[in-house]
Amino acid sequence: MATLKSKIPEGTLAEKWTNYKAHQNLVNPANKRKLEVIVVGTGLAGAAAAASLGELGFKVKNFCIQDSPRRAHSIAAQGGINAAKNYPNDGDSIYRLFYDTIKGGDYRSREANVYRLAEVSNNIIDQCVAQGVPFAREYGGLLDNRSFGGALVSRTFYARGQTGQQLLLGAYSALSKEVSRGSVEMYVRREMLDLVIIDGRARGIITRNTVTGEIERFAAHAVVLATGGYGNVFFLSTNAMNSNGSAAWQCYKRGAVFGNPCMVQIHPTCIPVHGDYQSKLTLMSESLRNDGRIWVPKNKEDAEKIQKGQLKPTEIKEEDRDYYLERRYPAFGNLVPRDVASRAAKERCDAGYGVGNTGLAVYLDFKHAIERLGKEVIEARYGNLFQMYEKIVDENPYETPMMIYPAIHYTMGGIWVDYELQTTIPGLFAAGEANFSDHGANRLGASALMQGLADGYFVIPYTVQNYLADQINVPFFKTDLPEFEQAEKEVRDKLEKLLNNNGSTTVDTFHKKLGLLMWDHVGMARNKEGLEEAIKEIRALRDAFWKDVKVPGSLKGVNVELEKATRVADFLELGELMAMDALNREESCGGHFREEYQTEEGEAVRNDKDYMFVSAWEYKGSDQEPVLNKESLKYEYIEVKTRNYKEAKS
């Protein structure tokens, strides 16, 4: 069994990070040049880490799957980024942001990590403003804040509906600065296919150049994985088409344990599915819930008529509408956390009150907001989102309510890391969505951007340096070492096996089947029977995949189908682990809802006695079951409570 040492520093909560920095090991400037770091991924965490490590003087190699580091999927985050600045003077503090994050995560994250996150959140805003990120401002010239789902204070900084884009472009500009300075070497259109371990430490990666098709080897003293989440295991998600879990999955198979794989966030406000050719789901920013009111018809007959197209939502009288979030959660109303809002929508639709032609949608109505604030204010706040909705659905949300439905959005689970963001493989670090760390069982809105940048700018540069301090005499690695030979051979064999399979079914067909299985059994609501069924079916689907998948083309040159095939092959394994984790966790918490564990009103029932731990799964080979390790969570600074969004007490 792996030993999970969280390495939490000494001192009170507020002192821990200061203590760590005060006592950590450093590398002198002349020696930094002699140390190489590979950073995989150029999203918020990856680009920020690569740039910051480069600034310090390390030799950095940075990899991305797209044609430019600027396209990483962090770019699609819309709403905002949290920080405990308390600019609006509404009672926010580092402690409160820490508290809200732990509580929002349903008490399944590590106190020390989350406190550090809240602590550095303020530095992030300073950093981004200095980089020229055009955050929204007041007429007085100071920064504007707004409130976001699950919070009682306004602590969210934003740049229209494109906050992720602006923060990523900020990190990208810092990265570009380091590329021009020569401290970072950029490798685009590369897909990491394996991790190379030498004498028990992570020392390199194997990539495929997706333009030439070459299999390449890269060596370094340490590797930082910032490859994002694995939401695309569901096929339909709000993730980008190229987002995948393969890099993380290779690390898992090389010995890094995987934390909380079942913890998946379902975002309540996405545009509903419209057909079976659909390739992805589009998110509508959660900020819409600030002014929009969510409802379904009170009467089932009305819902049925709407589904058949016989009735329009605008024809339903006010007293016949069920604003179910406001009804169930009077204190937070439409601003309850994402998991609560998503499940409530599913509950209504499953009960037959859903709208749209599929019955799998609820209304998000701006009628009252427009009456109260005027169309202009609404347009200023959400104009681009309304426009986007209209382009996709061909309906005008100023006149008729939007339709929304939950969709897979974010994975709280990921590679297990300690306080230093180091995995169980020495020298392998994981940052951003790729690690499991800070969000527990559920992530609050506007916290993903915060975590990605906190890891990249303010944690990784310290902890990687601490790790490298005793490596200064280790010379640059050559890539002709037997460990590289072996890893490349395994990659090559796998790719050739896929290419020579002579099957008859396309990769997407398998991916869609897997997605449906996952959505039905490992999605918003899970139960023992369904999860057992899912495990069985995923195994069968995996066998079918390897027997019958059809991958055209060759290893040489651009081969998109081959790229997809390697990812789906990994998803077919990852999906099973998610189901196993969900089956093991016999409680409902955050994004993980087990139907067996709920109150009569349908609220989640957590089991703190038996499940207040992080599941950390350890790979034992393809023919063996993975082993479950447990990192138990201790709450010394906050009282563990049942989440309650019905009353305003916190």
Add this chain to the structure above:
Amino acid sequence: MNLTLKIWRQPGPDEKGKFVNYPISDVSPESSFLEMMDVLNEQLIAKGEEPVAFDHDCREGICGMCSMYINGRPHGPDDAITTCQLHMRKFKDGDTITIEPWRAKPFPVIKDLIVDRSSFDEIIQAGGFISVDTGGIPDANAIPIPKLNADLAMDAASCIGCGACVAACKNASAMLFVSAKVSQFALLPQGKIEAKRRVQKMVAKMDELGFGNCTNTYACEAECPKEIKVTNIARMNREFFAAKVRAEK
């Protein structure tokens, strides 16, 4: 809907390309353009033919990766969108749709509809940043910025780097892209400090890479999925002029 797709096929960067016609039937008007391409590719694979290679990623109009020149327009026949946001309801049953890659010397074709846009990264690396390192930064509210400037900077910063401006311009000029970044920083006090150096370096890199010159036709503005304005180009012209006039040598 039944359609004929006339698609540019080119096996590799140094190989010759040609148009190939593909009929496609039963296309849903509700599907997006790229979903239609997905369906085509599934059909091609089933027939044992090589699927059409095209760039795409986020499919929600923000990553800037999709890049098709459809019926004479970058990102196809709709305003202010990317190809991934284009829906088939914009076409009529029986239409022939011509799909080409972006064409510009600094955007060489890699395969089929995929082009290499790393020249944009090179321009940013030449100076499209503010030279601050991580840490040691004053409070975010230490320097107030007029809301108008912040808003104009945001307008410029919303560029997604897709290259539609270059593709649309009859001269394959990158002025809109470059000026958007120059403008964003020129409008903010943080960016003013190295504004002169920045604009000169970025323009020099743009020229060196072989982009064409601006003849103020404004096709870039008309086709920009993020509706970035040519006033940014004028601002860059001013910035550049001021930098040259005041330069020491």
Add this chain to the structure above:
Amino acid sequence: MGNSLTQSSLTKKYVMAFAGLFLITFLFVHMSINMLVLLPATDTFNIAAHFMGTNILIKVFEVVLFGGFLIHIIYGLILQIQNWMARPNRYKIEGWSHTSPFSKFMIHTAVIIFIFLVIHLGDFYIKAKFLGQVEDVMIGGEAYHNLGALVIAKFQMGIYVIGYIVAILILAFHLHHGFQSGFQSLGLNHTKYTPLIKSLSTLVSIVLAIGYITIPLVIYFGNY
């Protein structure tokens, strides 16, 4: 001016804009003097033409003017060649985004204007200045080139009138884009004033077109 090949694209555009806007001022001066030919007697015109041809200040200015033309032409060509080189492979379906059509044909209109310019210089300027092929006329006891008579003679030929009018219309197209484009190139774009400049651009091209076209029409249809 430095090496025009290694100058930045923006510098070349400034030079184009300055030269272009300068040439527009010349077009106004030229038009005003031409108008004199319509006066009952061609004497005033001939005296003015003589002044333009002999005054020392004007002679200096003439060099500047030719310089302006030359620079505008050479820079225009360099820019255009670079523009062609920036897209070695053309599109099958060329784009036609809904932008000003005038802006798309600057090089084409430029070539026609250049041809016209050569013919025009050959017909009047070179004949008078270098070949001495223009007859003299006595005004107040002094000999002047009778350019007035030459102009009137030319504009009594239908084919010449048509050619002239077409050339002027094309020049107007060129200016319609060129005038306001010059301001943009110099960085003068402002939400409040640019619409004004654009209207002014239309006005300039229309005024110049009407002014220049009036002369041959009046001569051809009038009693000269």
